[in-house]
Amino acid sequence: MFACICRGLTESDVVKAGRAGALGSDALIAALGLDDARCCGRCVRRIDEFVELAHRGVARAAQRQPRLSTTRATLLAQ
DSSP states (O other), X not given: OXXXXXXXXXXXXXXXXXXXXXXXXXXXXXXXXXXOTTSOSXXXXXXXXXXXHHHHHHHHHHHHSOOOOHHHHHHHHO
């Protein structure tokens, strides 16, 4: 689903920005280019939704990360 028509951004783009570390409103605005003068500004008014979406994407990615057992982690570190 599109999150910003002006910039052609999808919800996946917001999630990717969140996974790259843009988790606050200012960081997302900068990372997604929502401060561009050509952007109508509707997305910035919904930035709280973008922040929530970015955080959910990070949480989902963390859940998918395989957990290493202590023994396996020790062996890999050697």
